[in-house]
Amino acid sequence: MFQSKIITKRAKLKLYHTIIRPIVTYECETWILKDTIINKLLVFERKILRKIFGPIIEKGIRRIKTNQELDEIIRHKNIINIIRAQRLSWLGHVERMQGTRVVKAIYCWYPIASRPTGRPKTRWMDHIRKDIRGLEL
Numbered sequence: 001m002f003q004s005k006i007i008t009k010r011a012k013l014k015l016y017h018t019i020i021r022p023i024v025t026y027e028c029e030t031w032i033l034k035d036t037i038i039n040k041l042l043v044f045e046r047k048i049l050r051k052i053f054g055p056i057i058e059k060g061i062r063r064i065k066t067n068q069e070l071d072e073i074i075r076h077k078n079i080i081n082i083i084r085a086q087r088l089s090w091l092g093h094v095e096r097m098q099g100t101r102v103v104k105a106i107y108c109w110y111p112i113a114s115r116p117t118g119r120p121k122t123r124w125m126d127h128i129r130k131d132i133r134g135l136e137l
Contacts, residue, residue, distance in 0.1 A: 002051040012052045020048065021079060028083045029090035032127055038080055045079045046070055084131045091128055 002012050024044070031037075049070045055062045056069075071078065097104040 002048060003054075009052055016048055016052065021082070025079065025083055025086070029086050030124065031083065031087070032122060032124055033080070033083065041079050041083075049074065084134075087128060088131055088135075 001007065001015075024041070046067060050064055053065060053070070053073065055064050065073075094103060094107050099105070099108075
């Protein structure tokens with residue numbers, strides 16, 4: 001469908017944004033994004049965008065669009081930035097919840113036990129802090 005010449009590029013992009021991206025990012029507000037997952041999501045998105053926009057023909061030679069060209073086309077609104085925005089939106093939603101809600105109780109809960117030795121695993125709140133620091137730049 002994304003390679004069809006009958007459907008316009010604008011319609012294909014709209015299909016991607018309204019159908020495919022929400023399915024891929026379902027419940028992404030609670031994800032902890034590791035580098036491998038980030039790379040896989042970006043590769044997935046670029047594959048679809050390359051199918052939508054097709055190759056470039058320069059001086060009779062066909063070539064695929066570079067990652068920077070694709071990023072400029074979508075105006076830097078890639079899937080990772082969308083996930084980060086949804087995660088910050090979820091944080092605001094949880095902060096405004098009443099204290100009696102289960103989600104708010106889990107969010108405010110601190111375990112009594114100590115963390116295991118070695119490098120600690122990154123938590124959801126650690127990623128939120130990183131996202132907020134990224135916004136301040």
